Amino acid sequence: MKVEQENDIEQPVASQSRPSGRPSRHWWVAVLAFAAVVALVVSGILPRIQARNTLAKETKEMAIPTVAVVHPQRSAPSNEIVLPANVQAYIDSPIYARTNGYLKQWYADIGARVAAGQLLAEIETPEVDQQLRQARADLGTAEANLHLAEITSNRYAGLLKTDSVSKQDADNAEGAYAAQKATVQAMEANVKRLEQLQSFEKIYAPFAGVITARRTDIGALIDSGGSGGTRTELFHIAQPDRLRVYVNVPEAYSQAAKPGLTADLVLSEFPGRRFEGKLVRTANAIDQTTRTLLVEIAVNNPTGTLLSGAYAEVHLKLPGATSTFTLPVTTLLFRSEGLRVATVIDGQHAELKPITVGRDYGSEIEVVAGLTGDEAVIANPPDSIVSGEEVRVAQPSSGTPASGGAKP
Secondary structure: OHHHHHHHHHHHHHHHHHHHHHHHHHHHHHHHHHHHHHHHHHHHHHHHHHHHHHHHHHHHHHHOOEEEEEOOEEOOOEEEEEEEEEEEEEEEEEEEOOOOEEEEEEOOOOOOEEOOOOEEEEEEOHHHHHHHHHHHHHHHHHHHHHHHHHHHHHHHHHHHHOOOOOHHHHHHHHHHHHHHHHHHHHHHHHHHHHHHHHHOOEEEOOOOEEEEEEOOOOOOEEOOOOOOOOOOEEEEEEEEEEEEEEEEEEHHHOOOOOOOOEEEEEOOOOOOOOEEEEEEEEEEEEOOOOOEEEEEEEEEOOOOOOOOOOEEEEEEEEEEEEOOEEEEHHHEEEEOOEEEEEEEEOOOEEEEEEOEEEEEOOOEEEEEEOOOOOOOEEEOOOOOOOOOOEOEEOOOOOOOOOOOOOOO
């Protein structure tokens, strides 16, 4: 009986010791469930985070502009610049009439060489002729009145000595004489004026030259413009034995362009031939519109080979050799602060550099200041580019040069 009781007593103890392992199993189950949930969350969110980071990185990389670069090409040192110019006669003048009338005859046509003082045309001026006749008649009347006033004044002066006339009468006679004398002088001046107008009936060449235009004909009405009308140009005359050539020299060469320099003219109608000229004067001022210096070149043309008004290229020989660079015109940036080019520094960032340009070759431009020749210049830069902006340099494809062509 004791044994059974003892067994009965031990049995509850054993039954009480078994449930102690259940909480341990529940804890592991909870840990495993939490781990499963965490794994599920991580497996669902982490790819999204990675995709978002990848998208942000790609967006940032795509926001960086990819640019192509060119390198400035050094021009061969040269002391000669070629500039366009227009050839003009040393003296070029229109010939107008100074009096009104009708053209009676002309004696020189276009292309005619005339001497200084040679008669070119005659004008009929009937109105001036009649005015001159009237003025001469008025002058005769005034002279007659002057003679009478002089006699009267002398007579009254003699009578005054014997007190035969009053002092007042003598003074009146002397005053009348003085007035008539002034009237005669006025009439003489009017006659001379009309005589000069009548002399303008004949048109003479003011200097030796060539008639380049005749803009009137026999019977044409000639208006001098003195009465508010439109004046009539009769002839145009030029002196071709010496020519003036005006050239606009870029500001970069303005200090070297001094009087006395040699300049040769090249014209398309004379291939392989040069006409020597000399720089005689400059404007001594830079044109604010074109940023150029106006210079004048004198060219002797005794045989008249060169024609006034022709287009020519001036080869201006400047002292000292200068070396410049050439760039494609697509590299230029026009900003309010001046002309700029965008360069790439440290291979990753843009920098804007001011430049000074020289001659324009069409697809290329000459750069005379602002570059050293080692720059990587961005071709076709965006208008919004600024200094410090991050850029990516594109690798040139095979067969595509990465630098601008040089101007020979």
